[in-house]
Structures are given as C-alpha cells and as structure tokens.
Amino acid sequence: MALESGRPEARSADASAGASGTERGSGSLYRKVAADLREAITTGAFGEAGRLPAEGALAEQYGVSRGTVRQALAVLRSDGLVTSRRGTRRVVLGTARVQSFSELLSFTRWAYSMGEEPGGILDSMVRRPADAAEREQLRLEEGDEVYVMVRLRTLSGTPVMVERTVYPPRVGEIVAELPPDVVSHTEVLREHGILFTDADHTIDIVAANGDDARLLGCRRGGPLLRERRRTTDPTGTPVEWSQDRYLPGTVAFSVHNSLATSALSRHARDLD
Amino acid sequence: MALESGRPEARSADASAGASGTERGSGSLYRKVAADLREAITTGAFGEAGRLPAEGALAEQYGVSRGTVRQALAVLRSDGLVTSRRGTRRVVLGTARVQSFSELLSFTRWAYSMGEEPGGILDSMVRRPADAAEREQLRLEEGDEVYVMVRLRTLSGTPVMVERTVYPPRVGEIVAELPPDVVSHTEVLREHGILFTDADHTIDIVAANGDDARLLGCRRGGPLLRERRRTTDPTGTPVEWSQDRYLPGTVAFSVHNSLATSALSRHARDLD
DNA sequence: CAGTGGTCTAGACCACGTA
C-alpha cells in the first residue's frame, strides 16, 4: 500500500500531479484512497489476520481528514471487502472482484471482461402501441408507442441468451436506425447522450417459449434463467425495459449485502 | 412529512425523549430522518413530479446539519428510492419496498412478512470431516469437522425449497442440539450470540437430484432456482454456507443497483 | 448566473469491544 504516503503537506495543491494516473480514482480524493486500499487488500497486505489500520492512522498516512477516509472505506464496505463494527478495527472480508456497473448492464462489456467475443443476431424489431404493462414500466401515456427488439446474444459464437428489450420512442428511434450488425447498443446510446445510471433487476426461472427454443436451440418448455431489468437515466426517466433469458449453465448472478447495505430482496412469484 | 419539524433548538439534549418510538430510527438521527423521508416518499408527498427539497432546506426543516441529511439520503439512494445528481434536486425513483436484511436471510421472517406460515421438516443432520470446498468456504483447517443439515422448507404446508446448510463446529453444535420442530434456526442462533451480518449470494439454475425430487415432489433432473449463500458474523468469520433450491415459480430475487452502488455482478458459470 | 449536490476539513462526543 502506498499512494506516496506520508507527506501531510501535500494537502490539495498538487492534486492530479501525475495526470497520467488515469482511472486511478477519477478525481475525488476518497476514490483514490479507496482504490489504493482496494489494491492493498487484494494484494494481501494487512497480513494474515487482515486487520486494517485505524481510521485516524489512515487519515494521517494519506494526509486527508478522517471523513474522507470513512468515505473511502464506505465504498469498500458496500463492495463487501471489509467489515465495520464499533469498537474494533476493520477486518478484510474477502477479495471479491466486483464488476463495474456498466459491465453488468452491457452484455458486450461483460463478454470482453471474460475474454470472450460478444455477438448479437437481430431477430426482430417492431414499433407498435405500448400495452398496459409497458406503459407502466416505461411511464408512458395511453397511445404512446414502443420499440420492441429481440436479439440472440452469443459468446464466441455460442448462443447464450435471448434479449427482449422494450424501448420508449426517444430511445427506440435511435436503436431502430442502427445497422443490424452493431453489437453494443449501450455504447451507441451513450454516445447519443442516453445515460444508464440506475437499474432494478429481478431474477427467476421461466420456461422457454417457441422463439426462445428456436433461437437458443433448446427444448421448448425447457428452463431458462430470466433477468428482468428496468433501467433509468439520471433524471429517473425509464430508458429500457428488458428481459434476458439465459441458457442454464451459462451465467450466475452474485450479490453482496449486509446489515448496512441491503439492496437484495426475495419475493413471492405471484404478480407476473 | 413531519418529525416535529422546525425547532432548531432541539439539538441533541432531548435525544430519545419519547423512548416509545421503537424502530422509528433506532437511535441515530439520520435513521429517523431517513425513515421519515421514506414514508413521505411512499405516501406520495413531493407531488407528481417527485422533486425533493434541497438538502439545505431539509436540514433546516429537521433541525439537523446538512451532513446528517446527506447520510439519510444516502440510505434512500442505496435502496433505489431517489436519484442524486450534482446540479439538480433529487427525484423520487420508485416506491420499492426493500426487505430488511434479516428478512432476507431468514426463511421464517420472509414467510411471515408475506403472511404465510413457515415450516421446516428436518431430513438429515450429520457431522463429518469437512471437504476441501467446505474448508475453503468456512475457513477451516484440514481435519476440522462440519455439521451438514438438509431441511425441506414449506410455506403454509406447501413444499417450496430444500435447504442444504453447512455449519462450522461452533455453530453446528448449537443447531444439532435443537428439537427437530424448531422452525427458525436463525432466531435461536441469534439468542446464542451468533450474529449474521454479511452475506454473499450467488443465484443460478440447477437440476434436481434424487433428494431434491423426493423432498420437493418434482421430477428428478427438473430445474430449480438455486441460491448459494455464505454468511459471516461481524468479525468476518464464516458462520454458514448454505445452498437453497427453490421450486420454479415460488420465488424471484430482486436487486437495485446504480452507478454509485454496485453490489450485483454477473459471472460465467465455470467453476462450480 | 444562481441553485444544487459532491467533496473535504476539523473538531466533538458517544457507544461499543477488548484487555
């Protein structure tokens, strides 16, 4: 662990001294501290027991205030890397590698992060009036239209997932214009100023329908792992409502949660 | 929204004045503020547009510092209730009802929260040397033993899930002593000072084996929704490694994540 | 340009664990 430690005089003046350090915290101090601590943890510093220094000690080491250290530690906490308890030093919990948000939202980025080649084969793309459920999810008015896209997604040529995405007009218009061989729609949309910042995911099992079976080459009625996702932009406006159906054995979803951070929940599967 | 607003003089002196207010924030100020704001949001205050007051305004209303308000808002943010963007007021994102951590970890509490009667039928409970995977997960040494429990869980009498839990000796000794009709092991363990504070979950599909089929009454080889979970106590010591297999159509798992809070990830299903 | 949330500081007191 380092980050040119000590040197309490290096307060704020020389911020971003080595402008080369791209990605190393992208600006805010606490991110830099968090990144450094994350590396120290995964590297295995802090010894076998994995006891971190006290907040005050870290503050002095990095030449920042305790508040900033706490902000950094909160990041690691929510990633499930360290514990936190009143009265005791923090302890290393695990070395979990948490993907970035974009890696999770974009099949393409996910594929690359595993060293696989992502592919997308467009099955259909239609524009039609939104039904009740779609209006509800995308916050549309009666009579508004939606774009519905169905794509087969592949990893290095192997069929893995069927993607059924419903876009509101503003977004759908852009996607509909794309050549069918564009793999990452997410990237294109980002270039058009459509940002994905928040998502709600629901994961369950569903039986393959005729289209699923045809595209994935599985048995009709066979089990698929379904991830439904509603994504919104920074203003809270829905930009996508998607249903991804994975062949068994191709993916697993992971979550970390704790008494402090609880974003996961379990539901009865009644309503759709 | 209220919380006896105004009254800037009520700084810290009368804290916990009405000790009756159980659960209404359980002590810390920011939890009280968060609880109040959460209610205001779900009640539908803040109008149709759902724009929250500025942080400074809220601070004045509640008679607390801006820092405390921000702490409260961070809770709502991570629950996916509100957005947050520099330059703009916060906006209501959704009315998601997020279960408490204990509701997620305990089948019993989950059942009650849905108004169903939880049940547990013990299938087997054995003590034996831990294999390599179990030692890895529970951080045990070669030669250490584990307790392995298999239970059928029911909701109002209907089979729903098979629970396969591996306990380290310290915990297993307690569970093994319990009468077979004890429904909530989590509750009992809590009374014995075994605390569950952090968990890592992995969700995927698995085929039912002979035991699963016998207990759940499904076809052998039929699809089940599997949730694997490793739970640790506040010191980071593993206390449970469990594998729950649900009949299709009985549950779904939900997560909210955002650019800020990303605890969910997607994995290739290679290594077990 | 004014308003808003994001970041950071410096200091204070408290509740909890541990020795």
Next chain:
DNA sequence: ACGTGGTCTAGACCACTGT
C-alpha cells in the same frame, strides 16, 4: 480504561444544471 468506529456539526469550495 482505552482505543475504535459511529454520529453529528459548521463551514468551505467546487462541479454541474438549469434559467
């Protein structure tokens, strides 16, 4: 009794959004 993290305050400046 002491060290540790949890909470809270008061004030400061900056980066961004909107008008």
